[in-house]
Amino acid sequence: MTVTNGNDELEAQFAQWRAYVRRRPELVESDADELEDHLRDSVDTLVERGLAPDEAFLIAVKRMGGLDDLSREFAREHSERLWKQLVFTGDPGRDSTSRRDVVAMLVCAFGAAVSIKIPALFGLSYDDDGSFYAPNLALFALPWLAAFLVWRRRPGAGVIGALVALFAVGVAGANAYPVDSDSQSATLIMTHLPIALWLVVGLAYVSDDLRSARRRMDFIRFTGEWFVYLVLMGLGGGVLIAFLYGIFDAIGVEPDTVIGNWVVPCGFVAATVVAGWLVEVKQGVIENIAPVLTRLFTPLFTVALLAFLVTVGWNGRGIEIDRETLVMFDLLLAVVLGLLLYSLSARDPQAPPGPFDVLQLGLVVSALVIDALVLYTMTGRIAEYGTTPNNVAALGENIVLLVNLAWSAWLLLRFVRRRGGFASIERWQTNYLPAYAVWFWTVVLVLPPLFSFR
Structure with a gap:
């Protein structure tokens, strides 16, 4: 029984080590297999010499060297991988999953773009004093990003219900209070609600393992990478808008209304979902x-x-x-x-x-x-x-x-x-x-x- 428990603990250590290795962008599945084979051989040799399995594992990992050094070695050997990561193709066994991810992302991004235009049907426009759109902007984007993450994580009904309830509380906080647009309360809601809702997105992100500290740290990494992607997409969108102004002005057409009322708001909320998808599948x-x-x-x-x-x-x-x-x-x-x-x-x-x-x-x-x-x-x-x-x-x-x-x-x-x-x-x-x-x-x-x- 003791031997079995020791083997189980050793396999758990191997699984944890492999999960960490696979987070390195330079190392693909075959690299992880190769490294794990070397690690297992080293552990077996040390165990045969009389060491305990957990002690053998720690010594073998230390002998292999740091993952930073291993990653740099594989990156030098396979320098073309960085460029391949930009191509929207995957492993043959994962193509169907990747296609489903793309479809789910497009549905959520389209939903975000449509939702931000729905208030216009009730007479609310971007040219108003901002009293409606300023506190509600995050509510047009982040629920759709959370929906995409929920689709990928497939949590239970309880977690989904909690997410819906928290976003509903956000809707109430943004719209139920009788605050003037120039009041301090309105400013607090406008500046703090997006951060509160982003932490709700974090709940969606970790919904596949709510108790895991590692998953919460992954969400911190996701936040940083999502922000970088969003900034890069914003810079690209700025270039696109500049070209739109230029080419339409060349034919005597004023594109201000289309760009201001459609391209910018719809593009921004859709980009929040696309950025999340990029972090998830193209890290x-x-x-x-x-x-x-x-x-x-x-x-x-x-x-x-x-x-x-x-x-x-x-x-x-x-x-x-x-x-x-x-x-x-x-x-x-x-x-x-x-x-x-x-x-x-x-x-x-x-x-x-x-x-x-x-x-x-x-x-x-x-x-x-x-x-x-x-x-x-x-x-x-x-x-x-x-x-x-x-x-x-x-x-x-x-x-x-x-x-x-x-x-x-x-x-x-x-x-x-x-x-x-x-x-x-x-x-x-x-x-x-x-x-x-x-x-x-x-x-x-x-x-x-x-x-x-x-």
């Missing part, structure tokens, strides 16, 4: 680009934040907090958190701590100090001038960020000093995602009535 290119971007911008942001803190200490002036400055600092902290999350999701968990991890620790500590300074200034202003929906929302967001950054800094410090493992950092980040969801939904649903919708 290779962006998986190569996005980690490079984090490696580039992490040191740049670290130097910038350290320079800011040195300047604050040198001239002795506090941070002057107004609405624009507060938004800027919140965005800065969000970017820092995004760099941390995406670099963690792209990192080899088996790799030892290195200089880049020390750099990340510096970035997180700098952001933590800045967040504490902002919170100190904000609490002073609230005590002096009273509370408003904006400053309460900002205070809560900075507290949520402060907790995350503080514990992340502690876990990174332990990891850099080899006192803790990388897995604890991943678990903390993925387990903390519901805290963001709770706060963003609180801002959308609770703060407006709490402040009498002003």
Whole structure:
């Protein structure tokens, strides 16, 4: 019985290792088979020499080297693969699945494009004051992206019902409250509801394994890659629009109405679905680009934040907090958190701590100090001038960020000093995602009535 349990645990380790290998864009199925054969031979040899199976597995993995080195070796040997990943063809055994994915994506993208035009049937246009489309824009796009992910994951009826209910709550939060378009409550709903709904998309993404921390980290990676694809598609769409203006102007036709009322809104909401499909089925290119971007911008942001803190200490002036400055600092902290999350999701968990991890620790500590300074200034202003929906929302967001950054800094410090493992950092980040969801939904649903919708 003990031998059987040991074999089961060893096979589970092989399965986990293989799943991680297959996430590397440079390694195809045959490469994973080859590497697994080598690994199994090495484990068998070590077991024959008297080692326990789990100990043999760890030693064999270490002897094979890091996956980064293996990936670079395969990339050099098969350099043509990067270009093949751009071609819309798949393995022969997966062609039917790929075709179904394309059909599902097209249906959802078309549904998003149609749904954003339905309000026009009731007299609502983009030329109005924006009081309808501004808070509802995410509701025309993200439910369709969630529908595509649900189609791929095939969760149970309970999860689907929860998703429908959460999007229905989003509809109510965007439209049921009696808020003026220029009120603070309207601004909070417009800015916080899309993030709250994106976390609902995250529930759809992990719906095939709700308890898995690895799947939640995959959603963090999905978010970064989806954003990169969306930006690239936006740049391409901008070029297309410029050409449309040029060629129609050449024949004396004004395309402003068609482009403004059809091409831009329909293209944007459809692109959110297409970008999600690209991440799901064509990951290779962006998986190569996005980690490079984090490696580039992490040191740049670290130097910038350290320079800011040195300047604050040198001239002795506090941070002057107004609405624009507060938004800027919140965005800065969000970017820092995004760099941390995406670099963690792209990192080899088996790799030892290195200089880049020390750099990340510096970035997180700098952001933590800045967040504490902002919170100190904000609490002073609230005590002096009273509370408003904006400053309460900002205070809560900075507290949520402060907790995350503080514990992340502690876990990174332990990891850099080899006192803790990388897995604890991943678990903390993925387990903390519901805290963001709770706060963003609180801002959308609770703060407006709490402040009498002003």
